[in-house]
Amino acid sequence: MTTTTDLPAGRARTRTATSKQPKRQREGAAWVFLSPWVLGAAVLTLLPMAVSLYLSFTDYDLFSAPHWVGLRNYTQMFTEDPRYWRSVGTTLTYVVIAVPLQLGLALVVALALKNMKRGKGFYRSAFYAPSLLGASMSVALVWRAIFNDGGTVDHLLGTGGWVNRPGWALLAVALLTVWQFGAPMVIFLAGLQQIPGELYEAAQVDGASRWRQFLSITVPMLSPVIFFNLVLQTIQAFQVFTPAFAVSAGKGGPADSTLFYTLYLYDRGFVASHMGYASAMAWVLLLVIGAVTAVLFRTSRSWVFYASEGDR
Amino acid sequence: MPGNRTMKSRTAAVVLAFCATLAAGCSDSGGSSGTGGKVVLRYTWWGNPDRAARTEQAVSLFEKKHPGIQVQTSFAGYDAYKQKLATQAAGGDAPDVMQLDYRMIDQYASGGVLLDLGRRAALRTDDIDAGLLATGVVDGKQYAVPQGRGTETVVYDAKQWKAAGVTPPAKGWTWDEWADAMRALAKKSGKPGATDPGQSEDAFEVWLRGQGKALYTKDRGLGFTADDLARWWTFTDGLRREGAVSPAEQTTQLDGSVENTPLGRGKAVSDFNWDAPSSGYLALVPEGLTLAPMPSGADGTPGQYFKPSMFMGAAADTGHPDQAAQLIDFMLNDPEAAAVLGATRGIPVNESIRRDLTPDLKDFDKTVADFQSSLEGSLNAPPQAPPSGDNALQTTFQRDYDQVSFERMSPREAARNYVTEAKAELRS
Numbered sequence: 001m002t003t004t005t006d007l008p009a010g011r012a013r014t015r016t017a018t019s020k021q022p023k024r025q026r027e028g029a030a031w032v033f034l035s036p037w038v039l040g041a042a043v044l045t046l047l048p049m050a051v052s053l054y055l056s057f058t059d060y061d062l063f064s065a066p067h068w069v070g071l072r073n074y075t076q077m078f079t080e081d082p083r084y085w086r087s088v089g090t091t092l093t094y095v096v097i098a099v100p101l102q103l104g105l106a107l108v109v110a111l112a113l114k115n116m117k118r119g120k121g122f123y124r125s126a127f128y129a130p131s132l133l134g135a136s137m138s139v140a141l142v143w144r145a146i147f148n149d150g151g152t153v154d155h156l157l158g159t160g161g162w163v164n165r166p167g168w169a170l171l172a173v174a175l176l177t178v179w180q181f182g183a184p185m186v187i188f189l190a191g192l193q194q195i196p197g198e199l200y201e202a203a204q205v206d207g208a209s210r211w212r213q214f215l216s217i218t219v220p221m222l223s224p225v226i227f228f229n230l231v232l233q234t235i236q237a238f239q240v241f242t243p244a245f246a247v248s249a250g251k252g253g254p255a256d257s258t259l260f261y262t263l264y265l266y267d268r269g270f271v272a273s274h275m276g277y278a279s280a281m282a283w284v285l286l287l288v289i290g291a292v293t294a295v296l297f298r299t300s301r302s303w304v305f306y307a308s309e310g311d312r
Numbered sequence: 313m314p315g316n317r318t319m320k321s322r323t324a325a326v327v328l329a330f331c332a333t334l335a336a337g338c339s340d341s342g343g344s345s346g347t348g349g350k351v352v353l354r355y356t357w358w359g360n361p362d363r364a365a366r367t368e369q370a371v372s373l374f375e376k377k378h379p380g381i382q383v384q385t386s387f388a389g390y391d392a393y394k395q396k397l398a399t400q401a402a403g404g405d406a407p408d409v410m411q412l413d414y415r416m417i418d419q420y421a422s423g424g425v426l427l428d429l430g431r432r433a434a435l436r437t438d439d440i441d442a443g444l445l446a447t448g449v450v451d452g453k454q455y456a457v458p459q460g461r462g463t464e465t466v467v468y469d470a471k472q473w474k475a476a477g478v479t480p481p482a483k484g485w486t487w488d489e490w491a492d493a494m495r496a497l498a499k500k501s502g503k504p505g506a507t508d509p510g511q512s513e514d515a516f517e518v519w520l521r522g523q524g525k526a527l528y529t530k531d532r533g534l535g536f537t538a539d540d541l542a543r544w545w546t547f548t549d550g551l552r553r554e555g556a557v558s559p560a561e562q563t564t565q566l567d568g569s570v571e572n573t574p575l576g577r578g579k580a581v582s583d584f585n586w587d588a589p590s591s592g593y594l595a596l597v598p599e600g601l602t603l604a605p606m607p608s609g610a611d612g613t614p615g616q617y618f619k620p621s622m623f624m625g626a627a628a629d630t631g632h633p634d635q636a637a638q639l640i641d642f643m644l645n646d647p648e649a650a651a652v653l654g655a656t657r658g659i660p661v662n663e664s665i666r667r668d669l670t671p672d673l674k675d676f677d678k679t680v681a682d683f684q685s686s687l688e689g690s691l692n693a694p695p696q697a698p699p700s701g702d703n704a705l706q707t708t709f710q711r712d713y714d715q716v717s718f719e720r721m722s723p724r725e726a727a728r729n730y731v732t733e734a735k736a737e738l739r740s
Contacts (some may be wrong), residue, residue: 050622061423062398062401062402062423063401063402063419063420063422063423063424063425064422064423064424112319129648146567149561160561161561164562165561166566166718166720171674182706249391249565249567250391250392250708251707251711253564253711253714254560254561254564254718255711255715256711256714256715257712263339270395270398270402271395271398271400271707272704272737273402273419273703275400275402287510303360309496
């Protein structure tokens with residue numbers, strides 16, 4: 001934050017040598033220009049977060065005043081609530097299934113598009129469209145209809161409905177996410193185009209196979225982009241809500257098989273009116289996502305390769 | 313970043329809810345502001361498309377008679393409505409006029425969401441049966457006014473039932489006779505006799521009352537034991553295993569709308585439902601739709617009862633309490649409105665309207681009226697309004713039964729689970 005505010009100010013000093021305004025006045029101007037962002041951050045992000053942190057230590061039914069209970073919400077969550085752990089299990093299963101599938105598909109399609117001479121723009125848009133549409137409620141509802149009994153999948157595969165069977169419902173939700181591989185695909189595509197063609201030419205001269213080229217050139221050169229996509233999609237997967245809500249009609253069913261963490265949080269907060277408990281769940285989720293991201297960053301040192309590092 | 317948006321909006325929702333309760337609304341009162349000099353009222357309710365058409369008609373009559381008022385209506389299926397209303401109420405954004413269920417009144421009244429209608433001169437309640445009117449009273453204040461009278465029913469496709477050659481349901485039949493009929497229907501028609509009633513807290517209540525018990529005690533505790541519930545779930549689960557009632561994949565899709573019931577989808581012959589909303593099946597089961605009394609206990613004790621089918625209430629922070637009261641009055645007491653609405657929300661509670669209306673009722677409205685009069689005098693008194701925790705428990709009931717019907721838990725385990733959850737919910 002400090003770097004972004006200092007930078008323009010520093011530049012202003014060197015460029016406009018005539019500037020004789022005192023430092024405080026210039027700072028004042030900076031604050032004026034920053035104020036919309038600062039206000040937004042304070043009112044829409046920091047204040048709600050502080051309130052939710054406070055609520056997480058209370059018993060709050062949305063209607064009467066919050067009642068301080070200390071750590072009870074947290075202890076109840078970890079020791080007395082089997083559904084809480086079920087929601088954790090569901091979410092982790094989902095992250096482990098959906099994220100690799102989605103990134104894998106995105107990479108494969110990006111590789112296919114990379115060397116395409118004609119129609120690249122069309123396919124790029126066509127594959128990207130689901131990412132724009134997919135987050136919407138209506139697409140999730142269509143998804144539910146497709147995977148319901150009597151739906152398209154039932155007709156084509158004869159497997160019956162997926163969304164009304166506990167063993168299959170989670171997979172139906174995961175497929176909805178995988179289908180929205182467009183955003184990471186576009187980023188992969190951009191990354192692929194940054195890899196210098198000489199590397200491949202040199203490798204071909206040395207007689208390296210396509211697979212060898214992929215493993216030794218594409219993957220290391222693309223690793224910062226893979227890392228970026230991995231972090232982004234993992235964080236998103238932990239917070240998935242809309243598809244699960246729509247596909248299970250807001251209940252996380254059948255038999256709690258799509259009870260995602262966020263869905264259970266919603267259920268506690270807005271259906272059962274235990275807003276304190278829901279707030280506590282939100283904070284645990286925040287900490288877990290923070291921890292997972294930290295772990296990803298730590299492991300990245302051993303496999304992410306930045307071209308600029310070689311110059312140093 | 314899209315990932316952050318959910319988080320932010322969630323926290324924003326929390327803070328909105330928070331400041332709304334503390335400061336009685338950061339935003340304007342309930343979003344009802346005038347456009348073009350007109351007072352705008354928001355009126356929400358749950359129901360089926362049939363009820364929607366008649367409500368719209370009644371509302372435009374109201375607007376014609378009150379040119380200064382414009383009414384914005386919206387409706388949804390019961391489950392979706394329940395969730396949306398809870399969210400709106402928590403955010404201090406409850407609609408000016410809203411339809412309420414017996415199970416919502418306690419929670420919303422004690423939470424300060426509802427307006428005391430007793431002090432509104434525009435709303436006349438003289439013609440409403442005193443006992444029925446009292447069901448909308450919490451802590452001595454009239455927070456809601458009953459709109460209709462309903463009772464549970466076995467709604468069935470008489471054509472298919474007859475074609476299967478099974479004895480049709482009759483007054484005073486027992487749960488055992490019902491189960492035998494389901495088995496026979498399944499055997500002869502090739503599809504389940506009914507929706508699996510194991511998921512329905514309402515059906516369980518009727519079964520329980522048939523044994524002289526109740527869902528809740530007078531002091532708002534649980535009125536039954538895990539053993540009682542285990543027996544009910546063993547009973548329904550057994551019928552499901554035999555194929556006499558709908559399979560788990562069908563049952564789990566129930567969401568309070570008739571369209572998603574096995575009977576509505578053409579995959580069963582009958583269903584348990586409340587009498588008035590059963591009109592929704594007409595569009596799906598065009599011929600032979602008939603109502604029969606609920607099964608009674610082994611000694612003939614009736615479990616079903618007359619219940620205020622739904623209520624109307626107004627938001628405590630509405631900007632237009634008088635106009636809201638006018639709208640409620642119109643829906644309850646205006647003869648022209650009554651003629652349009654018929655029995656779509658149950659048989660009207662206004663005695664003189666009921667007298668005038670009953671002979672003129674047509675089609676399914678007449679079916680409902682005849683059904684109710686056939687039960688008159690033979691039912692036990694209704695239970696007191698359920699405690700606030702019950703609102704969430706209905707969903708819990710359905711969910712715990714899912715664990716049974718998908719064979720992930722035994723009826724006994726699931727029943728024990730439910731009782732533990734229910735006790736915790738009722739305490740908090």
